[in-house]
Amino acid sequence: MSCFKFMSCLFKLLLIVSPIVLFALFYQKTINCPLPALQRTYNHMPNVSYQQKSCSCPSRSLNLISFVNKDKFSAIAMRRAEEYEKYLKRKKSVLNQLLFAPSNSPLQYPIQGFIVIPLQKSLIPGLGVNGVQSQNYSVTLSVSSGVLAVESLQEKGKVKGQGEKVLSISASSLQSLNALLGQVSYRSTVYSIKSGDLVHFTFGQHEAIFPVVIRQPTVPVLYDPGEDINSQVTVTTKTFLRYPEVNELIRSIRKFYKDIKIIIADDGFEQQKLNGSMIEQYFMPPAQGWFAGRNLAVSQVTTKYFLWVDDDFMFTDKTKIEKFVEIMESMPELDVVAGSVGTNKFSHTLIYEEGDEEGGCLTRVKGTYQPIPGIPNCFFASVVINFFLARTDAVRKVGFDPLLKRVGHSEFFMDGLGELLAAICPEINIGHQSKKRNDKYKKFRKPPKTDTNGKLYQHFFKNHLKCMKW
Numbered sequence: 001m002s003c004f005k006f007m008s009c010l011f012k013l014l015l016i017v018s019p020i021v022l023f024a025l026f027y028q029k030t031i032n033c034p035l036p037a038l039q040r041t042y043n044h045m046p047n048v049s050y051q052q053k054s055c056s057c058p059s060r061s062l063n064l065i066s067f068v069n070k071d072k073f074s075a076i077a078m079r080r081a082e083e084y085e086k087y088l089k090r091k092k093s094v095l096n097q098l099l100f101a102p103s104n105s106p107l108q109y110p111i112q113g114f115i116v117i118p119l120q121k122s123l124i125p126g127l128g129v130n131g132v133q134s135q136n137y138s139v140t141l142s143v144s145s146g147v148l149a150v151e152s153l154q155e156k157g158k159v160k161g162q163g164e165k166v167l168s169i170s171a172s173s174l175q176s177l178n179a180l181l182g183q184v185s186y187r188s189t190v191y192s193i194k195s196g197d198l199v200h201f202t203f204g205q206h207e208a209i210f211p212v213v214i215r216q217p218t219v220p221v222l223y224d225p226g227e228d229i230n231s232q233v234t235v236t237t238k239t240f241l242r243y244p245e246v247n248e249l250i251r252s253i254r255k256f257y258k259d260i261k262i263i264i265a266d267d268g269f270e271q272q273k274l275n276g277s278m279i280e281q282y283f284m285p286p287a288q289g290w291f292a293g294r295n296l297a298v299s300q301v302t303t304k305y306f307l308w309v310d311d312d313f314m315f316t317d318k319t320k321i322e323k324f325v326e327i328m329e330s331m332p333e334l335d336v337v338a339g340s341v342g343t344n345k346f347s348h349t350l351i352y353e354e355g356d357e358e359g360g361c362l363t364r365v366k367g368t369y370q371p372i373p374g375i376p377n378c379f380f381a382s383v384v385i386n387f388f389l390a391r392t393d394a395v396r397k398v399g400f401d402p403l404l405k406r407v408g409h410s411e412f413f414m415d416g417l418g419e420l421l422a423a424i425c426p427e428i429n430i431g432h433q434s435k436k437r438n439d440k441y442k443k444f445r446k447p448p449k450t451d452t453n454g455k456l457y458q459h460f461f462k463n464h465l466k467c468m469k470w
Helices: 003-017 021-031 035-043 070-091 174-181 243-256 290-299 321-330 392-398 410-415 439-445 449-461
Strands: 137-142 146-150 166-171 184-188 194-203 206-215 233-239 262-266 279-283 305-308 336-341 347-356 359-366 379-381 388-391 422-432 465-469
Touching: 070 449, 137 174, 146 166, 166 174, 184 194, 184 206, 233 243, 233 290, 233 321, 243 262, 262 290, 290 305, 290 392, 290 410, 305 321, 305 392, 321 336, 321 388, 321 422, 347 379, 347 410, 388 392, 449 465
Parallel strands: 233 262, 233 305, 262 279, 336 422, 359 465
Antiparallel strands: 137 166, 137 194, 146 184, 194 206, 305 388, 336 388, 347 359, 379 422
């Protein structure tokens, strides 16, 4: 079917189908009719089941589908759909299911906090039936990812389904029934480090559902803060063809912090050794890019925190690393705290809608969410400037995508959205060196259009976005 005929058919169906078709027309016009291929891709994948609602692209947002190779669109869309389905399987949990507490119910059960270790038996706390009278008291409990049992059972005739998914208990009195319910245990039967189960609890016409959190305990990873700032923080940077600038940065650091460790990732073409104590310089293959260098630098940090700076920054008397640490220590939930660079107080919030099979919608909005309670002149944000203190272990879990060589900054915070709690405290400041003439660096400073287009394609595939407004 030609593109023109397809669009004509859609227009005729518009009044009887849905306003959603308008979105289809938009995609048809933009990328030469790939939407039917995209829809056929999902229709021919029986294991893919999307329940999310479509998100609406803001006005003047980028349509990311237009950055996909048109000749390979169907194959790319198929791979994207398959990867997204696997992602959903990793992320989905019965614990996300919406549950309602029944009104006027005699059933008592734990509504939160029942956590079990995989494959280990645990008594279910708080089970009971209250305030009812009957000649025969019977309850049923059922699960899907484990088995139930009554421990220390004396009268086996009162219990059916020991060690099975469905357990029935009967007793001649409410007191006896509650005594048996107090001995009910749950054990998961499928090993999983982070999942859950739902227990269905029934008594006559009354039914309740409550969650079981199945979680493998984690081993703590702690950093010894030592006795001073030098054992708490490592300064990290990435340099490329800017040795005068990075040497000036080092001199400014040493003016205020003589013994703090500095880690430098260097992917220049004509590499030079940087001299000085407590400096670790790691040479990379040339032009590997900014995010690859960030990964390398952060991978070598052994302190609780690292301070990220660009190689052309300059420490001043307002560059107080101790203040950063004080803020982080006072609020352990924080992962990243930024300052300001000169007069630049760059910060944004990210608004993300998951969307459906076509992808999500992402909008970056200048500003912050709200002030941090108890910490003056500090604000929660999603994206902050390149001068920040971060928890080493938290950032390593997110990482920096090495595909982004010359275009990328907000992309790190996009990948960390929902994982990293970020803030900006503009009163902590660092200087920006005056620009020096550097023709070699200038040649590589501005990325070609192919880099930008490649980044936008990655947002389509890797981040499963259909549009974004930047």
